[in-house]
Amino acid sequence: MIALCRAMRQYIAEVRGTSRSRFTCIVDFSYQHYALGDALTTQVNAACLAQEHRCASIDLLLLLNPDRPAAPLQGFITAGNYPAHLDALFPAFLCLPQLGAIRLMREPTTAALAVSSLIASRSPSWPSALDHLRQQMKYPLDHEIINRTYRKYGRVPQLSAPRGYAEWAREFVASQWPEQFIVCINPRQSRLATIPTTTYRDSPLGEWHAFIDTVGERYPNVQFVMLGGFHEWDRALARRRNVSIPRAMGLTLAHELAILRAAHLFMGTSSGFATMATFTDIPYLITNVEPLFAAFAHIAVDAPRFPFAAKNQSLLWHAEDSKILLSHFETVYGMRHEVRAA
């Protein structure tokens, strides 16, 4: 009995002993999605809230119950294949500069103890304890927290290259494409995916090819880097000298996000890579933004940019064509060369 009382006292003391100076971001795959854009937005939300709570470090908890490895909407992710999906997405969780720990918990009781400890010690976390218990997350993730942070502090925390890849990207770009203007592109091709969805949002490849070829003729120092899963790039791109495809060389999402961070411009459909560009300072053009997303971003439809975006970071609310792509490219390219000349 005495031992039991002692154990209870120790339990209460320890669960309440979690530090409140560290912010915890919970990603529970039983109700959150395996999606690049959502993973990145989640981390930015965590960074914003950590700033409000004056927490210098963020710990990321990835909760995964092998019996229920995915949310109902992603029923194709099963106990047999979830490692591959998590493996593909994992580098996205390394993009927070303030990351102090990343913890994959596949044992439910460990997750229970970790979350109980957060609740008992009232340590700041996102989602909040209540939202986590309700296991509800509204998708698409909105920008309420992000916009609030921008209004309060005048800037939004930025994502960095995945841990360990920032220096790699700088050296890689300098050695493989010295003195080149790097443009990362991601024209959406969901029709080529294993499970095609909303294919009406796919990019018009003909327009992209025309744009790439025109730039190749006029600006020989421009290198396009095609980002995205191996299935996403059209075969015709591989023959173009001014296009590189990291996934075809064996590079991974980590390398791609790092190259994106080191690039001079991003152009592509509203997607996970567009989300990465959104929360950096690199110029971008995000095309074919869905009007229904305006409400989640708390902006008007046809707004030229997000409230926290810079002048050369633009949104396009309809499908792109080669003229629009070329115009935006030449604006950014011209600005960069004016700055360099100055």
Add this chain to the structure above:
Amino acid sequence: MALLNSVLRLPRWILRVLELLVGRRIYVWAAVPPAKLFVGYAYRSRGWTGMPYRAVYFLVGSVLKFRERLRVDHLNFSARLRAPVSTQVLGNIALWQQAVYDAHPSRQQAHANLRILASPDEAQIDSLMSLLLMSDVFCNVNVFFDELAARNARISSLSVAEEGNAARDEFDLNAPHPLRANTFRSSVWRHIFSGHAAFERNVNSYLKVAHPGAFVIALALRQGRDGLSDQWIDPWEKPIERLAREFPKVAFVVLNAVGPRTFQRGLITPGGPLSFARFAGLTFAETICLAQKADAFIGQLDVFGIAARAAQCPGLYMGSLDEDLSDSANSIWHSEVLAPDSALAKFRDLMANKLSEAEDQTYPARSSAT
């Protein structure tokens, strides 16, 4: 339909509970049938409905885990790591898992704590995580980039008994760990590299589509600090062509990543004897799987070599060893590191019978359009 399925599963559930009560089946706490039923309901009912169940589950689960923390030892295993994370370091992760498993074979679950030392901004841990996701040795994986994070997490990452010994028993992933004669006799290897089937599908498809009827030789090259192998490819080209002239069915598949110049050099000619697994979109984890599934292996005893050797893949394994681990009965040979033409000459001599057998097999010849 779901209700009908639940009703039909009820007798089986009752049987499992009875087996648990009489001690005929042993479960970890989270897998006890009543717990699974409770969790199942807690997870299925979303929103406010399921909230009380989840709250109760978290409380009970946390008490059970804390009880484990007070009583258990040798459940959580620690390792330390500093940049760069080379293929040798990744190989050490496999050896670490083997050491953990062999030391405690009856342990149903184990968990990993990794401390990143020195320059935490430089350590690339995604490949490390890929390896751990292939494996089912470790259930939880904690990676700490700073000491405060590790200390803050100790309630759910270490038992009381382990807290004092964590630093002493920490496995150094950067130090050399010698391979012994019994290293590859352990039964754990099927848990380390083949714990999950998730990575096999694409490899199987690749081998069938890209190399039908071929004798596939997985080739693991050295990698630079940038993780690429471009500078080590050229010396292999001519020796591979010579071997392919003698044995047309061989297909060398490089497991490593390369840079854009190699990709655009058009090193691959359709139907040629040299191809790159990563060009076909295989990931790092899948190339590990390919090293195990290939007909033969040539390369160093890094993570690729260890994976292939663990699967008893015939071939030539290069690296300095304290003892010779060759197994001639299974066409496995170890040697010191050799230059490509010497390595292939030795490989040809040692594997001549197997290569000839492959040529004689009545598979369709590899199409030049592949």
